Amino acid sequence: MSVRLVITDAMWGRFKPLTPADPVRGRRWADHRRTLEAIVWKYRTGSPWPDLPDELGSFQTAHKRLLRWAVDGTWERILSAFLAAADEAADIGWTVSVDSTVCRAHQHAAGARKGGARDRAEPDDHALGRSRGGLSTVHLASDSHARPLALRATAGQAGDAPAFETVMVGIRVPRSGQGRPRTRPDTVLADRAYSSRAIRKHLRQRGIRAVIPQPSDLAGHRRRRGRSGGRPPAFDTEAYKQRNAVERCISRFKQWRGLAMRTDKLAIAYQAALYVAALLIWARAQRRRAT
Template sequence: MSRTSVLTDGQWARIQPLLPSSAGRRGRPFRDDRRVVEGIIYRYRCGIAWRDVPEEFGPWQTIWKRHRRYSGDETWDSILAALLTVADTRGEVDWSVSVDSTVNRAHQHGTNLPRTTGAGSNYMNLFAEPEDHAIGRSRGGLSTKIHALVDGKGRPLVLLVAPGQGGDAPMFAHLMNQLKIHRVGPGRPRTRPDRVRGDKAYSSRAIRTHLRDRGITAVIPQPSDQIGHRKRRGSTGGRPPAFDKEDYKGRNVVERNFNTFKQWRALATRYDKLALTYRGGAVLRAISIWLTALGDTP
């Protein structure tokens, strides 16, 4: 197989009907859809500049503009949603989900746009560019965080980006709000997992209350300061929250998911100036993971 081979015929057959050019889009039809989509994937996999994408994928300007369009008009997200529906219908989605984030350094070529720091990213609209471009200054320098919900086998369900210095707990509600897997035919989308596994960063009263009110099992350990505070209060401190130590061992799937993500070099290091396109690349990586999981058989 050539180094530039990206999608199998079966994988392309799955996503091709979901692209705007195949869905009755008005105006001039897109040319060479497969070649352009594979050029986008190739660029993120190799971590090269858009101008350096091999000519066999077409003009680099077309590849960049198409990715910018698909990142902003929900195309990548709608394709991921369709694949999740197929997977859930087959019973392949493990609803014991895990949550975590990973920090990725921002390259100097991705940080030269003016930005309003400290404003926080626009979580309410995933398809509008935030004022800070989801870039913040953490201990390692300028960076971006990818926050993820993954199923029990480590496949991504929800992906959000935020500045690197931001905490994990404040993003939890936004991740849960985006968890929606539609059903085939009538019926509401499924939004409630069986359990949520998270590390100590997610041990807060608000998160535990949110999960308890929705009937979701929380598998989250308490940090030592919270344990000490409860003990110091004596009988008024209440009971310690339930924690299944054996089940918590399954949380490592989210760490393995990030290892898989970072095999695409342009995700391990952020070269994108726009948070919109960087998140679009992450969603495209999620699409490729689910394409592999579903196989070529319809």
């Protein structure tokens, strides 16, 4: 069987310095590059773990590596390093778009232990919950070039507005030199689901420009109140046209069949796979920037 590999030598050259070194004592790590290819193959194709081709090694090794690096924060650290490199090259568009998408959960995602996993990073509901769209939802923020800056998997019934601040807290781009990480975009674009006083106040207090349309019912309610309804919130129609960046970012994730439909029982595993896809998006961006 011939397996199509997606991690080029140039891409691996950026990954390798950021992967954990072999332990001083005990068994050495299995080859990081092959294991990463195995994880990518599984989620790109949407195949079950036991169907992993022999050329990519043991599926138990790949699955354990995915979870272990999720628990110890390795995936997040690698993404932070990629973001720092992009920031140093002034390659991050700080007009940020925020949105959510439903990734329906397969029946194989059910059956995890009730009450959450032993690790504190796993939510009690495993990010599974009923909604009209499906069982699992992904909230994310992308830069103006349709690349992810922050993401969070939640249960399906989690609304856009309540998850907004959680996503914004996830935007944290380290500086290559001295200085605090950048956490504040220039502008935030979002659809009507995010049009709330709390969100607008949050952005205003942080000095972030909000480009969020107001729903017609809220606009009508304000007009009926007359002067006491206050002035309508500012809205830049031209700037709002750039909100398609987050839709294109979502499309990039959903090209991976294992992300478009969740089969992971644990939220921490599914979110780790989202980080892996995000890493490849940024690695390809760095490759294009270098050429």
